Amino acid sequence: MATICEVCGRGELVGNNVSHSHLKTRRAWKPNIQRVRAVVNGEVKRVNVCTRCLRSGKVQRAL
Numbered sequence: 001m002a003t004i005c006e007v008c009g010r011g012e013l014v015g016n017n018v019s020h021s022h023l024k025t026r027r028a029w030k031p032n033i034q035r036v037r038a039v040v041n042g043e044v045k046r047v048n049v050c051t052r053c054l055r056s057g058k059v060q061r062a063l
Contacts, residue, residue: 003030005050007058037062 004011010031016024032051036059037044044062053059 001033001035002048003033004048005031005033005053006047007049007053010050010052 013029017027039060
């Protein structure tokens with residue numbers, strides 16, 4: 001599944017896990033992407049949207 005929101009463009013962020021001994025290993029933070037049926041330009045389409053966009057009302061879900 002895609003890891004990019006089609007509305008806001010949020011994607012994966014990368015950084016380090018830092019242990020107690022200060023060893024660093026790479027890790028990733030992925031946005032919570034949902035594949036939903038939404039109204040886009042008057043027609044119903046399936047789009048990959050992050051839950052932040054769903055919650056804030058940037059996407060009108062189709063019923």
